[in-house]
Amino acid sequence: MSASEDSIPGRLLDWYDRHARALPWRSPPGSPAPDPYRVWLSEVMLQQTTTAAVAPYYARFLERWPTVDALAAADDAEVMAAWAGLGYYSRARNLIAAARAVAARGGFPDSEGELRALPGVGIYIAAAVAAIAFGRRAVVVDANVERVVSRLFAISAPLPGVRGEIRRWTDAITPASRAGDFAQAMMDLGATICTPRDPRCLLCPISGDCAAREEGEPARYPVRAAKKAKPLRRGTAFWVERNGAVWLVRRPGAGLLGGMRALPDDGWSARGDGAGERPGDWRDAGVVRHGFTHFELELAVRASRSAEPVGPGEWWPVSDLEAAGLPTVFAKAAVRALAD
Structure with missing residues (x-):
């Protein structure tokens, strides 16, 4: 590590001590480390989701299940319903499984290796919990850190293939002490200063070391490979x-939106005209569109007050539909049906 690189952690931590974001899952700089349950819960929720979107869910989860033991004892359906709207529902299923594994062993492990053995805990979450909750030196790389490091060292190869190199550079500047604060400082820098567009370089505590700023085009980093168009179902x-x-069904436990309450559907066929084969007075209530990770879905909504229930399920009061915890795509479909 060069003398210049060696100065990065100190200046960044000094900046963090003055400008750290106040977030409900954090402890302020200089305070005792937060409960690992809070760190883990927040990191699971924050995967591919914004801080603003997560904050109300996080508060409701903590109010309902204030400890990992309480979450471990919760009914699966209640947790899935509480998660509804956050998306990526496999995270919720892994959340339940991991909570039960932690409760069974009597608490969270404090090493990256043991944390990674928990369901749904990958390299990033294991490093974040180890560093932030337990003070371990760990290399924590989220999307904000990727952006900061890509610019700091002007890494020109495109994502996602360059992530190994980004991780190596992050490792090179991660200090032995205050690794948790350093990780959160990097996240805050990316979220508030080193933003995707129009980075505020004049306010950056490490701009003097930034190769991308020296080039004059920091916003061109990180370089991304061209996105492929998602298929439409x-x-x-x-x-x-x-x-x-309204008649609701329970989706199968495995697979997309597994275990969630939902409106009956036709299995998302290529034609999308299954209502024509079902008896009853169906009306067209419009179309909703929703994006999943690997495809786009266009869902026609058919409504009826005389058709027989579709598949095994339950009648749910329309006035209390929010409590059913419908996934976003079916919540959109319900809005269309009710508006028709």
Whole structure:
């Protein structure tokens, strides 16, 4: 490590001590480390989701399940319903499994290796919990850190293939002490100063070391490979309503949106015209569109007050539909059906 690189952690930590974001899952600089349960819960929720979107969910989860033991004892359906709207529902299923594994062993492990053995805990979350909750030196790389490091060292190879190199550079500047604060400082720098567009270089505590700034085009980093267009799937969702209640089904435990309450559908066929084969007076309630990680879904909504219920399920009061915890795509379909 050069003398210049060696100065980066100190200046960044000094900046963090003055400008750290106040977040509900954090302890302020200089305070005792936060409960690992809070760190882990927040990091699981924050995967591919913004801080603003996570904050209300995090608060509700903590109010309902204030400890990992409480979450471990929770009913799966209740946790999945509470998660509804955050997306990437495999995270919620892993959350339950990991909470039960932690409760069974009597608490969170404090090493990256043991943390990675928990369901749904990968390299990033293991490093974040080890560093932030337990003070271990760990290399913590999220999207904000990727951006900061890509610019700091002007790494010109495109994501995602360059992530190994980004991790090596992050390792090179991660200090032996205050690794948790350093990781959070890097995250805060990326979130507030080294932003995707129009980075505020004049306010950056490490701009003097930034190779991308020296080049004059920091916003061109990180370099990204061209995105492939997502395939489009089409399907039909069915709204069957009687006496102020709608028929809901439970999706299979494995697979996309597994274990969630949902409107019945046709399996998202290529044609999306399954309602024509079902008896009843169906009306077209419009179309909703929703993006998943690997595809786009266009869902036609068919509604009826006379059709027979589709598949095994339960009648759910329309007035209390929010409590059912429908995944976002089916919540959109419900809005269309109710507006029709």
